[in-house]
Amino acid sequence: HRPLDDAYLANTIAMSPDGVVALGSAGHRGGRGQVWLLSAAKPCQGERVIIPDDVVVTVEGSDTDRYFGNTAVWIPDFTGAGTAALAINANFTGAGGVERGAIYIWESPLEGEGSLISEDADLIVIGDSDGSRLTRLAPAIAMSGETDLILTQTATSSGGLVVGRVPAGFSSGTLSEVSIGGIMSESTDRAATAEVIGDANRSGEASIVAGVWTPGMWSLSDLEGFVEEKDAQITFDWSLEGEWLTRIVPAGDMDYDGRNDLLLLAEDWPSTREQGRIGLLIADELNEFGLNDLENVRFIASGESPGDSFGYLAIPVGDFDRDGRQDIAVSAYGTDSSGASTGSVYLLPSPWRMPE
Numbered sequence: 001h002r003p004l005d006d007a008y009l010a011n012t013i014a015m016s017p018d019g020v021v022a023l024g025s026a027g028h029r030g031g032r033g034q035v036w037l038l039s040a041a042k043p044c045q046g047e048r049v050i051i052p053d054d055v056v057v058t059v060e061g062s063d064t065d066r067y068f069g070n071t072a073v074w075i076p077d078f079t080g081a082g083t084a085a086l087a088i089n090a091n092f093t094g095a096g097g098v099e100r101g102a103i104y105i106w107e108s109p110l111e112g113e114g115s116l117i118s119e120d121a122d123l124i125v126i127g128d129s130d131g132s133r134l135t136r137l138a139p140a141i142a143m144s145g146e147t148d149l150i151l152t153q154t155a156t157s158s159g160g161l162v163v164g165r166v167p168a169g170f171s172s173g174t175l176s177e178v179s180i181g182g183i184m185s186e187s188t189d190r191a192a193t194a195e196v197i198g199d200a201n202r203s204g205e206a207s208i209v210a211g212v213w214t215p216g217m218w219s220l221s222d223l224e225g226f227v228e229e230k231d232a233q234i235t236f237d238w239s240l241e242g243e244w245l246t247r248i249v250p251a252g253d254m255d256y257d258g259r260n261d262l263l264l265l266a267e268d269w270p271s272t273r274e275q276g277r278i279g280l281l282i283a284d285e286l287n288e289f290g291l292n293d294l295e296n297v298r299f300i301a302s303g304e305s306p307g308d309s310f311g312y313l314a315i316p317v318g319d320f321d322r323d324g325r326q327d328i329a330v331s332a333y334g335t336d337s338s339g340a341s342t343g344s345v346y347l348l349p350s351p352w353r354m355p356e
Contacts, residue, residue: 013313013331013345015040016074016084020056020110024069024088027341033061033068035088037109057109059088059116066090068104068118075139078147078168079107090118091135091154093126100127101134103151124172127153128161134175138196140165140206140220148220150208151175152194160184162192163210165223181223186230187212197250198260200283209236209248209262214291234287236264238294242271245294251280252316254326254350259283263328264294265311269302276303276310276332301330301348309334310346317347324353 012024012035019040026033037057042049052058061068068090078085086109093102104121127134133154139147149166153175164179171178185192194210203219210218216232238245246268251261262281269277279297286292294300303310310332320327327350333343 012069012072013315013329014072014074016086017076018084020074022072022074022086022088023051024072026067026069028069029060031067031092032063033066033070033090035059035069035072037086057114057116059086059106059109060118061090061093062117062119063093066093066118068093071136073137073139075105075147075149078105078139081107083108085109085122087137087149088118088121089135089137091133098130100130100132101153102126103134103137123170125151125166125178126174128174128176131155132160132175136194138194140196140208142220143205150194150196150210150223151179152192152210154192155188161226162187162212162229163194163208163223165220181225181227183210183218183223183229184226185212185228189213191244191246193247195247195249197248197262200250200260200262200286211235213237213244215245215248233289234292235290236292236294238264238266240295243269246311249314250316251314251328252318252326254280254316254328255282255284255352256326256355257282257284262286263314264292264297265314266294267309267312273306274309274334275306276308276312277301278311278314278330299351303332303335305335307334307341308332308344319354320347321349323349326350326352 014022021040024035028034036055038054070091071089073087075085085107087105091101103125104118105123107122135154136152138150151164162185163183164175165181166178192212200207206220208218209215211229214235214237217234247265249263251263254261264279267276279294280299281297313331317329328348330346335344337344
């Protein structure tokens with residue numbers, strides 16, 4: 001990419017089933033934010049991608065200080081037409097209030113003629129109230145085979161909805177208006193997170209890791225109604241004093257045992273320097289009846305310098321370099337690789353090689 005100071009390149013990275021990469025830069029243009037859609041062909045062949053030269057479609061926020069492109073997610077066959085929809089978050093958007101946050105969904109984003117604007121999205125979900133910060137979205141496959149959406153509000157009033165389950169075919173509205181179930185929390189801290197991690201607890205459907213300071217694991221069917229965060233049986237935390245987990249995400253089958261493993265992310269570690277740290281929790285070591293602690297996992301990687309925020313995002317990319325080991329792409333949006341806070345992406349290999 002061309003150096004863009006404070007652009008936070010790689011604030012989000014997502015690849016569609018047919019090889020289109022959504023690369024977000026939430027800080028671009030003074031916080032207005034952009035997401036660039038480009039082919040994965042060049043980087044997969046070891047070639048350098050230049051922005052904006054190699055961009056197919058540019059999607060941009062409509063106002064300043066919205067941080068459009070904070071997250072982006074492809075939703076496989078969301079409409080049943082055989083194509084992937086694209087969802088993009090602007091976590092500071094006003095959308096009729098103050099810092100409500102919004103999720104914008106395009107059913108066919110590649111049909112755009114070079115550029116799209118957030119307000120032109122086919123579907124829009126906004127946060128429930130001022131300051132709720134609707135920030136994340138993940139697709140989840142139900143037992144019926146349909147794709148539901150899991151949406152997260154980072155901050156709500158005490159007793160409010162932090163995670164909502166939204167079925168396919170919904171209309172635009174607030175998160176509470178479009179949700180059929182979800183997770184309620186008594187906390188008012190701005191630290192809620194939710195991730196879809198596959199069938200981690202072997203229930204035959206998607207599992208959800210969600211919560212505020214101590215996320216819990218749920219099956220998708222648990223969210224057919226509304227549940228209390230405190231009732232989760234499987235939980236995740238970091239017992240190191242003054243530190244906390246920021247996300248728990250799927251790692252894929254890193255050790256080739258047929259089960260999905262988990263990454264525990266702490267982009268703010270240590271709390272005074274925000275260098276960033278991640279840990280790998282393999283499925284065989286998951287405590288299914290209590291707490292899972294980052295202090296007890298076997299494999300850990302850390303950022304190089306204060307302010308890197310290493311581990312803001314991490315996604316499994318398969319055996320990317322064909323060395324027989326599963327790889328993980330990890331973003332560190334605060335690195336000074338090509339200028340102030342231009343950001344970096346690192347490729348980390350698994351400790352295990354594919355069995356012969």
